[in-house]
Amino acid sequence: MNWFLDINSKLIDTKRSSRLCVICKGAHLLCGKSRCPVIVRASIMYEAVRYFDKLDVEGSSPPGVFVGRFGYPKVYVGPLTPPFKGDTRILDTPEYWFGMSIEDIVRFRSILLRGERLMRVDSAANPDSLLVTLQELAMSYKPVDLEVKLASKPRASIVLDDEVQPLGISAPLSRIIPGGNIYVDRRMEKIYYDRDIKAADAVFDLYRSGVSVSSIQKAFSLGIFGIGSNRRLVPTRWSITAVDSIISERILEKVKHYPPISTYLLFESVYLDNRFKILMMPSFWSYESIEAWYPKTVWNPDGRIPVIEGDWEGYHGKKNYAIIGGCYYAARLAVAEYLNSIMRQASVLILREIHPGYIMPVGVWHVREHVRNALRKKPIVCQSIEEALSIISSSLEIPLKVWVKHSHLLRRELYQRNIQDYL
8 A cells, every 4th residue: 555545644734724725625726826735735745755665765866955943952954865866956956946837846845855863953063974974965066876774664744734835755864875976066175174164254155166055055054164163053944044144244245335326226027926026226235125925825825915024124234133034135145146246236125026826935045036037137227216116016016105104215215315415
């Protein structure tokens, strides 16, 4: 019998918000979404689980690693491995995913087995043989053939809740055996053996040398950077935001020495039923990101009106953690990259509408790549804030007055005089 159909397995976890799902069963789309997220997850999971009904899995890790956050300072750590060999980089490289469907992204994640071993976060300072292998895996620039031995067969559960991100099947890890060479990136290796360099310096040095953001995030999570005795495993969720924040802050230190832009620049990007508008205003550095979650979307499933949240920073940066989480820093990184490329600074506002077609979260990578995509395009050049806002209001559904109400930067631009007005 296929273990996925084993009635003793915990296949479905329901929450109060899932009552509508029980009534609908995916047939009537009562939630208002264009596709049922439960069926999307379940159908793709069903495709994947038949490959993992065993204790020994062989495949090419993209390379991929995962560090959990529950139970901190003891966390689950392990490799991500598909049940086949070859060039599997696309399965765990978000930079390749922009423009793909949610189904494709979920399929990439579902086919990756997460082996799990409980470790203390401070074990990165003096790693055992398993952690050393995982660290080498995180430093590899090519897929690595692995034999993954499990302590028990993989188990899967379908959680009927919009908070679940696409994740693959997991199982307790016994050991991993590399099937050949691990192609360690020499830039990573140099940082690994430098036990006197601070983690933030290591992150930025690797970024400047051309290592991708997602690769740096994996290495950061495995405790590869930092002063030797202070090295720690970092939950994957935290490492993503930490790297985005570190790199963008370092770039902005340089951007703040550039002259401001001279006109208003407007960029846009539409993908996964997310609509982004990026407005750059001629001023010194400041930044604001605002999200409008429509009813029947991931984080506003039962609402009747859009829920709007945002956060901002002035010239001297932001001290506390952004209300809207990692998306704030992912977008800020893309903005900082663009301003550095044109050698200018600006006051930057990002307006994001999330519509019901965004049936499940796919990770903050898509915000970073959304903004990068927008900034690769030729901007609309406007001579006044009124002209820019007129264009914005014609393509976003949230009324302009609502955006102004929620935006510190727009109110400042529209109503506050500055010293240049008197010169």
